[in-house]
Amino acid sequence: MKEEMLRRIRAAKHPARTPLPTYPARPSRPQQETTERFVEHVEDYKARVQRIAGVSQLPMAIRRALGQKQKVVVPEDFPQEWLPENLDLIRDPGTLSHHQIKLQEVVITGCKLGISDTGTLVLDSGAHQGRRVISLIPDHHICIIFTDQIVQGVHDAVLQLESSVQAGQALTWISGPSATSDIELVRVEGVHGPRTLDVVLVG
Amino acid sequence: MSDGGIHPAKTFVDAAHDTLSNTQMRRNLRHVTSAIRDKRTRAVSEVDNWEDLREVASQTKQHVLENLETYLLQLEESVTRAGGQVHWATDAREAREIVAKIALKHGAKEVIKIKSITTDEIELNGFLQGRGVAAIETDLAELIVQLSHDRPSHILVPAIHKNRSEVRDLFNATLGAKLESDEPAQIAGAARTYLREKFFSVKMAVSGANFAIAETGTVCIVESEGNGRMCLTLPDVLVSIMGIEKVLPRWEDLAVFLEMLPRSSTAERMNPYNSMWTGVTENDGPKEFHLVLLDNGRTQVLRDEVGSQALKCIRCSACLNVCPVYERAGGHAYGSVYPGPIGAILTPQLLEMKDDKANTLPYASSLCGACYDACPVKINIPEVLIYLRGKVTKKKGTTLESLALKSMLWVMQEPHRFEGALKLGRLGQGPFTQNGKFTVLPGLLSGWTHSRDLPELPKQSFREWWKEQGQ
Ligand code: SF4
Numbered sequence: 001m002k003e004e005m006l007r008r009i010r011a012a013k014h015p016a017r018t019p020l021p022t023y024p025a026r027p028s029r030p031q032q033e034t035t036e037r038f039v040e041h042v043e044d045y046k047a048r049v050q051r052i053a054g055v056s057q058l059p060m061a062i063r064r065a066l067g068q069k070q071k072v073v074v075p076e077d078f079p080q081e082w083l084p085e086n087l088d089l090i091r092d093p094g095t096l097s098h099h100q101i102k103l104q105e106v107v108i109t110g111c112k113l114g115i116s117d118t119g120t121l122v123l124d125s126g127a128h129q130g131r132r133v134i135s136l137i138p139d140h141h142i143c144i145i146f147t148d149q150i151v152q153g154v155h156d157a158v159l160q161l162e163s164s165v166q167a168g169q170a171l172t173w174i175s176g177p178s179a180t181s182d183i184e185l186v187r188v189e190g191v192h193g194p195r196t197l198d199v200v201l202v203g
Numbered sequence: 204m205s206d207g208g209i210h211p212a213k214t215f216v217d218a219a220h221d222t223l224s225n226t227q228m229r230r231n232l233r234h235v236t237s238a239i240r241d242k243r244t245r246a247v248s249e250v251d252n253w254e255d256l257r258e259v260a261s262q263t264k265q266h267v268l269e270n271l272e273t274y275l276l277q278l279e280e281s282v283t284r285a286g287g288q289v290h291w292a293t294d295a296r297e298a299r300e301i302v303a304k305i306a307l308k309h310g311a312k313e314v315i316k317i318k319s320i321t322t323d324e325i326e327l328n329g330f331l332q333g334r335g336v337a338a339i340e341t342d343l344a345e346l347i348v349q350l351s352h353d354r355p356s357h358i359l360v361p362a363i364h365k366n367r368s369e370v371r372d373l374f375n376a377t378l379g380a381k382l383e384s385d386e387p388a389q390i391a392g393a394a395r396t397y398l399r400e401k402f403f404s405v406k407m408a409v410s411g412a413n414f415a416i417a418e419t420g421t422v423c424i425v426e427s428e429g430n431g432r433m434c435l436t437l438p439d440v441l442v443s444i445m446g447i448e449k450v451l452p453r454w455e456d457l458a459v460f461l462e463m464l465p466r467s468s469t470a471e472r473m474n475p476y477n478s479m480w481t482g483v484t485e486n487d488g489p490k491e492f493h494l495v496l497l498d499n500g501r502t503q504v505l506r507d508e509v510g511s512q513a514l515k516c517i518r519c520s521a522c523l524n525v526c527p528v529y530e531r532a533g534g535h536a537y538g539s540v541y542p543g544p545i546g547a548i549l550t551p552q553l554l555e556m557k558d559d560k561a562n563t564l565p566y567a568s569s570l571c572g573a574c575y576d577a578c579p580v581k582i583n584i585p586e587v588l589i590y591l592r593g594k595v596t597k598k599k600g601t602t603l604e605s606l607a608l609k610s611m612l613w614v615m616q617e618p619h620r621f622e623g624a625l626k627l628g629r630l631g632q633g634p635f636t637q638n639g640k641f642t643v644l645p646g647l648l649s650g651w652t653h654s655r656d657l658p659e660l661p662k663q664s665f666r667e668w669w670k671e672q673g674q
Contacts, residue, residue: 018266095486154473155455155459172432192341192399
């Protein structure tokens with residue numbers, strides 16, 4: 001009951017005297033160091049990282065990440081020239097059923113940005129990413145990121161994501177493959193989300 | 204019962220006896236809390252300006268408590284604008300009815316759940332069952348607790364008191380799994396098989412919420428296993444229940460909490476998955492989203508200048524893992540879904556200091572101060588503990604003990620006085636200790652040492668050590 005709750009909050013008469021603080025400034029690192037730390041931190045989560053010089057090498061890198069797997073789903077706008085040939089490929093125009101997605105072994109997407117301090121990939125359903133559901137159901141996620149998409153800290157990422165949030169886009173932050181530490185604190189990779197995470201870093 | 208709510212069935216001392224006599228449980232607890240403690244120290248030391256961040260987090264939360272009405276109204280407006288529906292629940296009963304009504308409207312016989320202490324607080328699962336709706340926990344630890352009709356014993360690792368072979372036997376007996384090995388990976392595999400079918404067939408999900416942004420209407424859930432993403436993405440209907448204190452003003456304010464929460468709780472740089480959504484998005488996720496804003500005693504806590512800092516809590520569980528009393532007594536001894544130091548100050552207050560059994564919780568502490576040092580939002584737990592003890596004794600009339608408490612409160616209010624008192628305490632504890640343990644404590648604390656030994660005050664407090672390191 002809204003009115004009753006608001007009445008009780010008012011009755012608490014909490015005096016407003018603490019202003020919202022500003023986030024402490026931090027010295028920024030050179031981009032090269034930021035990139036290296038990103039790779040190191042992603043690898044710490046037992047995700048595989050491949051570094052390549054340019055997009056022309058993407059088909060090869062993706063092929064390597066795929067291993068024997070053929071059945072792939074990508075978002076509608078994923079560039080054909082990034083993909084290796086002879087895949088059993090479906091594109092999601094936003095209408096594939098959960099069941100159709102479940103039949104694919106691997107999902108390949110881009111991302112919005114990466115966070116160096118934490119080794120995190122953020123997807124915001126923007127370019128080359130598609131809906132949340134396609135990067136969730138397949139057991140293997142290959143994610144493409146460009147070096148200029150890597151920011152230093154969580155705060156930098158949050159600032160950059162503001163416009164996506166304002167536009168109502170849902171965000172998924174991914175730090176390594178799905179994991180649990182619920183049994184005796186032993187980390188086990190892959191419970192419900194993708195059990196394998198591959199990152200291809202371009203540039 | 205996996206439900207428990209916040210009403211302790213016994214006094215703390217009586218309940219603690221159960222754990223103290225259970226050697227297996229104590230061994231599991233000690234193993235896990237010490238492992239997390241070490242990891243957490245490492246995760247925190249990686250951030251150079253951790254103390255600055257604590258200050259920012261603390262002030263942000265304080266600001267929210269001081270302007271709660273403004274931000275809740277703003278949140279309601281922005282969630283509604285984004286296509287969600289907002290409900291207000293003054294107590295547990297109202298919140299449960301709201302969820303049940305939504306389930307009924309959609310003819311849901313089953314709902315899938317993401318681990319949420321708030322839903323445990325309002326004892327939702329048992330209630331839904333009474334209405335013919337089965338609530339299925341999808342977090343591995345919560346599933347373990349639910350299948351064994353047990354109660355969670357830790358905020359973050361609810362099944363912390365069970366070891367691997369206990370879990371294997373449970374899954375073999377209840378899920379028809381045929382596990383021979385007790386390897387955690389195999390056990391997790393059995394849970395995956397059982398739950399995957401549920402994720403694709405159940406049409407309604409229920410969750411808690413870690414944060415919600417007033418400015419944008421965005422709700423955030425942090426998790427590890429991916430069960431959260433499944434529940435938040437696959438079903439048609441999503442209901443999230445959130446304590447009113449969890450609202451944050453601006454989108455930007457989320458940053459400091461996402462930086463501190465994982466390092467303080469699982470001791471990771473970041474937990475595997477964070478989901479953030481704003482209302483309803485076409486073709487992506489649930490078609491219907493409900494946000495339930497829960498009071499259930501919180502506005503009563505808000506009235507108290509000292510006690511209200513408990514509402515700043517982000518449920519990271521760092522205070523549990525560093526607490527010597529929690530490590531020995533275990534989570535069940537606190538008789539509430541909120542165990543450990545935070546439970547000791549939150550549970551009695553949520554019950555308006557009227558529950559005699561809950562009122563024993565503020566005594567469940569040696570006041571060593573480790574919880575305060577670990578808390579990312581700087582809740583002065585020892586201060587609140589002593590303050591609440593004062594409230595409890597005041598009810599019983601002024602005694603010598605309450606006078607002693609008043610002076611303790613004065614001592615705790617200022618760090619230099621606190622340090623002085625600790626030093627005095629160490630000097631003064633000689634006569635009461637034997638083999639490095641307190642055996643008899645004078646006055647007020649005698650009830651506590653009556654049933655167990657307290658460790659001696661440390662030779663050096665964290666604050667002193669910190670200073671010595673030149674920080
Ligand atoms: S009181 Fe502080 S340390 Fe304890 S759970 Fe809450 S935020 Fe974490």
